[in-house]
Structures are given as structure tokens and as C-alpha cells.
Amino acid sequence: MKAALLALAAVAVAAHAAGPRRSGYEDMSPSNRALQDDDSQNPALLWVQDGEQRFAAACARCHATGSLAGVAARYPAFDAALGKPVTLAQRIQLCHERHVKTAAPAAESAPLLALESHVARQSRGLPIAPPADPRLAPFRERGAQLFQQRLGQLGLACAQCHDGLAGRRLAGSLIPQGHPTGYPIYRLEWQGMGGLQRRLRGCLTGVRAEPFPYGSDEYTALELFLKSRAAGLRVDAPGVRP
Secondary structure (H helix, E strand, O other): OHHHHHHHHHOOOOOOOOOOOOOHHHHOOHHHHHHHHOOOOOOOHHHHHHHHHHHHHHOOOOOOOOOOOOOHHHOOEEEOOOOEEEOHHHHHHHHHHHHHOOOOOOOOOHHHHHHHHHHHHOOOOOEOOOOOOHHHHHHHHHHHHHHHOOEOOOOEOHHHHHOOOOOOEEOOEEOOOOOOOOOOEEEOOOOEEEOHHHHHHHHHHHOOOOOOOOOOHHHHHHHHHHHHHOOOOEOOOOEEEO
């Protein structure tokens, strides 16, 4: 595997993939797309339903059910109190702490993924639209640097695979462009739901790098950059991926 990765990296081309941008949804097999499109079959809808109940119990006092269309398409966004951007999952955690006055659900926990899935589904079909907020610029630049930075024992950068080699195959699996259109996702490999940070963590361990802690500024910066990179692509959350 190491030899294959290094061989692919050696022929990586420039920083941006040639041709049009494609979401992970477009690269899936017809059967996987059908699984995602059918709400009666999409396994992620179990989390959406759980999230809807949790939202009604804890969040509906401030937010009307169904009123959050477009919210997931605009995150990460700047939080003035913290002086830095926060992801949608972090916003949900902060809302619990500041307004619901209960302990925030832990990162990547089932309750948080359920709430995030419920909110994200309300933006399905809308274009990703990062905020035009100048305060985000330095954090987005940090994310771009991380995307280009070689990491781990294999010395690979995100850009080498997801820009230079997108559309090729590694061990039989298609290398996607890496656009975060469907998160949270139900991944067949996981047999469960996961957020974007779980996927980023998997990439880091795959190149034998020390992963950042969940909720770290590094993951938020990467997500901020990835959302800017995917601007205009349609949200298809909650997604189903191989």
C-alpha cells in the first residue's frame, strides 16, 4: 500500500484537478445513489429522525422546525464570542451550552450526529455558500496550507490525491475530489454515521500521521477551506458513501 501511494503521488499533477468539479455523489455507483435518494432505504434517515425528535425537545424553543434551510450550506461561520470560525456541529454544541443550558453532546457522538443530520438535511439541494466574511480569511488560508502540506510517514498531502489524482483508482477504489457535500454521511465501511472530521481523521491515519483532536482548530480550518473549494456544489446531506 505504501508503494502504491508513493507511486501515485509521484505522478500527481498541479494543485487543482483538471476538468469540472464532481461531488462524491456523482462518483458513486447507480445502486449507491439510489440508496441515498430513497428516504425509505437511506440508513442515514434513522439519525435524521432521531435528530428531529431531539431538535423538538431542545431547540424548537428558539428555532421553528423546518426553518433552517441553507444553514448547513453556510458553515463553518465566524463566532464573535470565540473570535474564530465554528463548524455546524460546534454551533450545535455551543447552542446547548449557551441557550439550552445542558451539557453539549460530545463530538462524533450519536446525539450530535443526529442533530447535525436533521439540520443538514434541510439544506439538501441548495448550493454550498461560504460566508463572505473577511474575518474568515486567515483561517481559510490556514486550511489551504494544511490541504497542501505533506504529512505523516508517507509524506502525502490532501492535494496530491484529491486534486492531482482525482478520478484515478487506488486498490480498486475511486479517488474522489474530496468535496464535503454530503456530511454527516452514512458510510458503508463504517456501518454507521460520521462527520467530516471523522473522515479527515481517517485520511490522516491513512498516511500515518498523528490525527488532530476532534474539535481542533486545524479540522475547522480544513473544513472552511474545503467548503470554499466546493462553493456552488449542491448539498446532498445526509449522504451515503461506500
